[in-house]
Structure formats: structure tokens, C-alpha cells
Amino acid sequence: MHDFVFHNPTKIIFGPGREMEIGAELTAAGIGNVLLVYGRESVRKSGLLDRVIATLNQSGIGFVEFGGVVSNPVLSHTREGIALARQSGVEAVLAVGGGSVIDEAKAIAVGATAECDVWEFFLGREVTAALPVFSILTLAATGSEMNGNAVITNEETRQKYNIGTIHAYPRVSILNPELTYTVSPAYSAYGAVDAIAHLIEAYFTKEPGTRLQDRLVEGLITTIIENAEIIRDRPADPQARASMMWAATLALNGLTPAGVGPYTFPNHMIEHSLSALYNIAHGAGLAIVIPAWMQWYQPRNPAQFERFAAKIFDRQTGEAGISALKEWFRGLGCPVSLAEGQIPNGDIDRIAANAYGLAQRWEIDQLYPAKTIAEILHLSAQ
């Protein structure tokens, strides 16, 4: 165990129909009006947006709508949201959607109170304030509903960068698993891959010996695997959707890495370049990167890969565990090679150069020079 600070003040309200409590929660927090951030048409078609607006009206909460957030949310749209938030003088930001919507809502919340352009924070400037963020989650995947992270893509520079700050933790996040019943098989699978990805980064790259955290990770991965299979076969299974939703939240809320000491996010680093350059779904990109990275990294931490293989897949060797995970991704319908993700193998050097920018930003460029990133990507070309 290493020193750590754990501080996660987000209030989670979990259960069917509980989005109707958002008006009361905003009122209790003293919020009188919000920027209502959402994505495309799905929340409108499903009736969710209407229900949310009804509870806002009922509680006398004013709101300004700001739709159009895209998957892999972009800086230009974030800046529009910041301008609208300032102009309309909203007191908080309410995200209704998946991780992309919540991420952009956080970035708007940070930018709305700042004197500088919001991208400066993504380049390293310290965040010192934000409007309060609230969220109603519609996708089990990113964990953004219970952390202070946001990832935004700068379309001009092709940088997919992140911020992490205590000020961006949602005050309240409402998790209604029923809202995920209609998520497509592909995106349900990508969500599972994303949650697993969040868990394995620290699990494999930390120093060995923090068994408490290993066990929490293994319990969560086992739960995600079990329920992703049920969801593939029965998309509206209430227990599976609920378990997946809570497991995905716990996968990136700071619990599992607390105390493990330094660790890195290499799979996310490389994947961010795939989605920045090709706009591939984040979970799909991770399914391509993870088996390749594991194959490359396994000799650097063989005991942990052996443990992973035994605990998660009941296999005898680290290599067999990696194969089992890759096959499991494939069985969920995820791409597991660059070709399957429609990404030309010939682009590897370009991708590696892009990812190296993030390696520098995260100060892991010594571990991951562009040549090494290219080497890993070549393993996903096989």
C-alpha cells in the first residue's frame, strides 16, 4: 500500500424511474436553473428528455437546452456550451446521456467559470472551480458519473486529452438501469470493454503486492464479464443491466487504484489516438489495443498476468489469459485488430506519433516512445 487521498463526494441515486428525483435534488442544492446538456435524438425519442423537463418544470427549475454532444465530444461544441452557459447565467450543468455527454458537461462547467479558454486546462493548467455538475446516466461504460475526469477531442489539433479535478465530480448522478435496456449490442459490448479497460490499467502497471485492490478489480471484472454475456443474450435483463451499470461506475470512481501507488494508462493513451484520428467508438478501440498491449507488456509483469488468467478465466498461463480475453472481446462482437476496426495497418506510424503526444502530456514518454507504441500497434495488426 502507498499513500493516497480518496475523496469521492458524488451522491449516487440508483434505480428505475429515479430520474424523476432530479428536480428535488437540484432544489435541495439551491440550484434555480441549469444548462441541460444532451446528445442526439435518442434521449428525445425515448421520452427521457421530456420526463426530465417535466420534473424540472415541476420543481420550478429553469433550464436552457444544449443538445448535439457527439460521441468523442469535441472542443468546438464544448466552447459553444460554455458561451451559452455564460450568456444565460445558469447556476449548474445537468448532463442527460452517456459518458460523452457527462464529459462535455464537466468541461462546460469548468470553462464557464474560467477566465481563460477551456483547452488550457486540458494542456495542464490547474482547475480551481466549476459550476456544479449533475447527471442522469444512460450508458454503463465510462464511469464519468462518479469521477472528476473529462476527455475532450480538439478537432483542430487532433488531440484527445483529459482533465481530472475534484470540482468536476457530479454532485448527484442518477443511475436508472432501465435506460440502458435499448443500448445497441455493439455499444453494450463497448461499454463492458471500457469498464474492464479502466480496471486493468492499474492492475497490471502498478507495483505488485496490493492484494486488496487486486481482489476488488477481479470481483468487478468477473461481474462485468458475467453480465455482458447475459446482456448480449437478453438485452433487457434487469439484474444484468443493473449489475453492469454499478460495476462500470465502480470501475473508475477511484476505489480500485486507491493505495496502489503510481500506475499508468497505456491502453487509454493508445486508444485515444484511434478515436481522435478515426472517430472509432472508444470501447471498440480498446478491444483492439488491449490484447496487443497485453502481449507486449506480459513479460514485464508475468506474475500478475498469471494471476489474471487464473482468477478471471481459470487458465494456467498468462498467455492463455490474454488469449481468453481477446476471444471474449471477439465473442461480444468487438473488433480485435486494426483491420477489424477498419484502420489501415499502414497508418501505424501516424497513430504512434499522435499517441506519443499524449505520452508526453502524461509524462510516460520514457516508457512509451513512438517506436514502442508502433511496436504494440503492430501486434494488433496481426
Next chain:
Amino acid sequence: MHDFVFHNPTKIIFGPGREMEIGAELTAAGIGNVLLVYGRESVRKSGLLDRVIATLNQSGIGFVEFGGVVSNPVLSHTREGIALARQSGVEAVLAVGGGSVIDEAKAIAVGATAECDVWEFFLGREVTAALPVFSILTLAATGSEMNGNAVITNEETRQKYNIGTIHAYPRVSILNPELTYTVSPAYSAYGAVDAIAHLIEAYFTKEPGTRLQDRLVEGLITTIIENAEIIRDRPADPQARASMMWAATLALNGLTPAGVGPYTFPNHMIEHSLSALYNIAHGAGLAIVIPAWMQWYQPRNPAQFERFAAKIFDRQTGEAGISALKEWFRGLGCPVSLAEGQIPNGDIDRIAANAYGLAQRWEIDQLYPAKTIAEILHLSAQ
């Protein structure tokens, strides 16, 4: 999975020497003076109190000392603390000690802002406010450092009752595992038993089928067992003390029962009577009660006991798992029968009558009439 609300705003600062940050944390929270609550001489002898006072002085935080909290903290002393807090006009309560000290500090914090006598809250009145609570933990056991619970014994009525409120969550708790190196073997063992007890109450008494939560519990119990054995053999093992401290915190911070639906605390219910009547250490009382309660309860949830036996002790039957846990308690030096706890078997009806009062308070008197409690206690007489 059932509906739930999870909201745990406590900031945990974990690591050797970090108690020196308390002054800065209080300052950041805008606190200018505190009631400094502690127990007997040990925090003075160890030098901890002097170090805490030094950091308070350095940060310009005023303080009023209030020592003398006893194990199984009592109402009369709590009332003295409330009077002192009011009279001195402190803005917050800082607990330096184990679970008893933190519990009493919370009760003082609640009572200091109330117009009624504090005991009314323990009898069911809703808590609506409290002074901010901060803590520096010296014992891995109760989890009080990261929850809103407090247990106080009314010496006049011999009631050991609890409150649970969002207002009593510590704002900041500092966990320095080095402070637990000198905890006696007996109290180190009792702490481990207490943490296990917190985990098994919901694990066995909830509805079956919430595997995510089962896995978190099993990971924590395995960690507690593993590290309690190391601590027994090497009391100053840094990794074991650190793992135990964090595991005990996670064992009662709301994480593991979130989503499991209704459950009960029968072992705590019965044990509270043992410590209310005989002032036995809480963990020692639990080591007596748990194997008896398990033996009685096992036919009511056989599948979960079989799972427990397999996952924790690699045993084939529920009964074998219960025996293994009882033997493990014994191996740590805990009493596992009333006789070993110096409690006369002839007192069983008196204990059962006392525990039945708490069963009524917790509204589980239908499940646990006094006759049933006596039946369970007779199993601990064997």
C-alpha cells in the same frame, strides 16, 4: 440489485505521518477552532496528541481539549462534551482515536447543534444538522472514520444504541497505519473480527443473487484474514497494517451493501447487549456471537453459507465454513463462547431481554423474539 442511494463524502488521507495535515485541512474548510476529543492516556503517551496540537497551533486553529472517552462510549460523557462544545463555541469536532472516540465525537457534533437532548436521536428522532467532524484514526476496526454512524451506551438504561446520518460523516479522516503498530494483539484481533462482522451481516441476511456485492465482501474478508494473521505474527508489518486499515474502512463505508436491498444486523444486535451489560470489547463479543448466530441461521440461507465456506476457507460445506471461522477467531486469541468471555451462561435470559429492546428499536423483533435470541445465545454456551 435493489434501489439504493450511495453518498459518502468523507475525504480519506492515507499514509504515514499524514496526521500533520489536519491543520491545513481544517483551515481549508474554514474552521477556526475545534473540540479535540480523545480517549485515555495512550494518545498522550505515544506523542500523537502533541503532534496534533503542534499542527493545530501552526495553522492557528484554536482548540478545547476533551479527553476521557472510554471504549463503548457512554452517554453521560457525551453530554459533558456537548456542554463543553456549546460553552466554548467550537466550530467543529476533531476526534483523535479509535472507533469509540470517533463515535462519541459524532454524537457530540450532533448534540451540540440540537435543541433537544442528544439521546432523543438514538431513540429515533431525525438528525438534521451537526458540527463538522474530522478524525485521526488510531485503530483499524469500526469503520466509523468513513460513515455516518455512532454507537453510544446509555449507562442508566443499559441501552447501546446507534444513530446514522449524512451529517455525521467525517469531512476528513486521516488514516496513518503506523499509529496502529502498537495496538495490542487482543485489540488487533478484535478489530479484525469487527470488520469481518460488518461484512457478513448483509452478506448472509440479504436476498441471494447480488454477486457483485458478494465478491467485494469476499475480497475484503480474505484480505482481513490474511493480514490479521501477519499482524498476529509481526505486529509492526507495514503492509499488513495498511491493508487491514483500509479494508476495515471499506468494510463499513456503505460500499458493500449498496444495492443488496433489505438486510439486518443480528450479530451486532446481540453483541451490543454483551458490551452494554458486561463492558466486553465489541470485537470479543462478536467473536462469541457470530459462530452461534451462524449455526442458527445457516439452514435459512444454506447456499450462501456454502459459498462462504468455499470462497473464504476452501471448505465443502456451510457447516465446515462456520467451524473454520470459529477456529480462526480462536487462533487469533478471541473468546468464542460466553464462558471464554467471562459471561455466565445463567445470564442468557437477561441478555436476550436486553437485545430484544434493540430488536424492537431496529424493527426486527418479529425475526428475533427474545426466545430466539436466547436460543442463539445457548449455542454460544456450548
